[in-house]
Amino acid sequence: MTTLPEAKLFIDGELRGATGGATYDLTSPWTGETVGKAADATREDVEAAIAAARNAFDNTDWASDENRQNRFEIVKKYRALFEANRDRLAQLAVHEAGAAQGAVFRAHVNMALDGWDDYLAVFPRVEWEKDYGEKEAFGSIHKRIAVREAVGVVGAITPWNVPLYVNIGKVVAALLAGCTVILKPAPNTPGMGAIFGELANEAGIPKGVLNVVFGEDPALAGEMLVTDPRVDLISFTGSTGVGKRIMEQGAQTLKRVFLELGGKxxxxxxxxxxxxxxxxxxxxxxxxxxxxxxxxxxxxxxxxxxxxxxxxxxxxxxxxxxxxxxxxxxxxxxxxxxxxxxxxxxxxxxxxxxxxxxxxxxxxxxxxxxxxxxxxxxxxxxxxxxxxxxxxxxxxxxxxxxxxxxxxxxxxxxxxxxxxxxxxxxxxxxxxxxxxxxxxxxxxxxxxNNGMCIAGDIPFGGYKASGVGREWGVEGIEEYTELKMLAWPVRQAEPA
Incomplete structure (x- = not known):
């Protein structure tokens, strides 16, 4: 019987167990038997992850314009490390998510890693500054530009069905945008989240920029992320019912939400x-x-x-x-x-x-x-x-x-x-x-006529109860940014 490595938390650059050492069993969808263990995060662990992400965003140059190319190179190196771990990713897809072999190297691994490549390919197309031209006001001509900035700390809450694909969709876009991230995978598939922490230091991701927490309780960590004012944006993929609750709870801090929900x-x-x-x-x-x-x-x-x-x-x-x-x-x-x-x-x-x-x-x-x-x-x-x-x-x-x-x-x-x-x-x-x-x-x-309408280089998202916002493509990176307008007078207006 296959036994998966224990899934560990990743907080402020440290791969570790839960406070107090608690773990929970992972059950194989194929056999109904225990296939591994995962750290069972406490409130203290989630608090530490939020504090680390907030500090990394506020007190480092991760989000700066000057660091943009460096972020890109780090995320590119991160991708190469995932490539070297394809077999491990396949094993996780099978034994955590119940993927059949013919599905593993389609949606579960290949399509996910292809999506990562698509993010790297479209990143140069993100418009970080846009010129809105000049306009007369109050006797002067004013120059106006918009600048795009990272939104801040992101809570990424992901499901169990195609976990690598969704984790990449959120984590990679947020990192490229300059955000810091707390990834919270589903209880069933913690290993496919834990691997992001396992490879982060080797990729050169600074302490606190990426954190990974999970636990047997499906709601504890997620609700802490949604209600904490230090988290600026929640990116959630899952059921419409949970999405509605996130929108309701997030409203208390006027939190930005991206929701990719159900479908029929x-x-x-x-x-x-x-x-x-x-x-x-x-x-x-x-x-x-x-x-x-x-x-x-x-x-x-x-x-x-x-x-x-x-x-x-x-x-x-x-x-x-x-x-x-x-x-x-x-x-x-x-x-x-x-x-x-x-x-x-x-x-x-x-x-x-x-x-x-x-x-x-x-x-x-x-x-x-x-x-x-x-x-x-x-x-x-x-x-x-x-x-x-x-x-x-x-x-x-x-x-x-x-x-x-x-x-x-x-x-x-x-x-x-x-x-x-x-x-x-x-x-x-x-x-x-x-x-x-x-x-x-x-x-x-x-x-x-069977055209490919879902791919990593084009936006994906829903209408109505299927969600709010778009993931993947340029729009998927921009989802993790804010627009700021700058304007200044450049000369006096000509007399009428």
Missing amino acids: SAKIVLDDAPNFAMDVGMTMLVFHAGQGCAVQSRLLVPRSRYEEAKQILKGAYTQFGDNWGDPEHPQHIMGPVVSKRQMERVLSYIDIGKQEGATLLHGGSARPDKGGGWFIEPTVFVDVTNDMRIAQEEIFGPVLVVIPFEDDEDAIRIANESNYGLSGGVSSGDHDRAIRVAKRIRTGSVSV
Whole structure:
């Protein structure tokens, strides 16, 4: 049995255990057995991390304009150290997050490190100073410029589903912007946060600039970060419910918040899609057991081709069969869900779907024969209406719902009748038609004819209950900055 190294805290440049030495057990999603231990941070530990980050921002030159290139070089060296630890990252993805081997070197590791490279590539495009020209006022001509500055101390609170990807999305952008950071990973995946601390000193990150804290209590450290006035910005990825609480608690100190929250994204396959069977079949919700905020979990197909779509999906799921759930198989892309609690949540939604009158086309059961962990077979419901809970609420598991529509207007209506608006897709043989539909969907990103709408060099974020702000790309770095206007008189105005 694999045993992970103990995940340690990183506070003010020191890799260490929790005050008092407390630890908690990490459970493998594959086996349900203990796979390692992690330091269980106390209030004193979180307090020390906040104080270190505040001091490093206020009393060092980390955020200065003169240090900008040095920051870039440090973050670049940091990236090289992560490259040298690819095998360790893969091991963490498998044994903490439950990633299958075929998913490890996609979203979990490769896509994450590619995103880091994208941040380094777009960094020169950040506009640190903008000239607003001259304007007459009070008898003088005034020069106006805007300067971009680091926002300050950042609390980065990250989830368990693709932890390296989200950790990089926040930590790297904040460091490049000149912020100091307290990274708070999810209790299930502390090791993928701890490695940031393990490699920080070797990269040359100054004391206090980066701190990492985590604990068994999912709320303690996060609530301290959100309510502490010394923390200037909270960057959170996770559930909409927790995001609302962060916004409410952060309001007490008028804290800046970036929230990347849930999704119930719709893929619309129009009647003229030239690869109708492929577009329908490839929507199977199996990658990483459907545990992604931007997955397309509602499939919308024309009523005129609904029966055809059912048969396509039945064939696709049957062909997929039992080709999942083996932790050693290099081509498997689906493993367990992350925890017993998550398994129970997903199974409860499958029961709700049955009770609501949807038809279970495939799957729907736990699979204890796969191992001692938290396995649920790929599941698809048809005969779904958009007012059902399984069509409106984020399940975060391998459960796809299929909804018929009458025409383009009906498809747009169904897609938009959701509290969420994170991602989506449109497929059509008519490019202009697809673009017209895509532009009317109230969501942060839309894949048109399977275009790549999520990547590290372009902004990502949501509408409505899917969040506030943007991550990745130039905009993702700018999220961690403030704009300051400077103006001064340069000459007297000419008489009228």
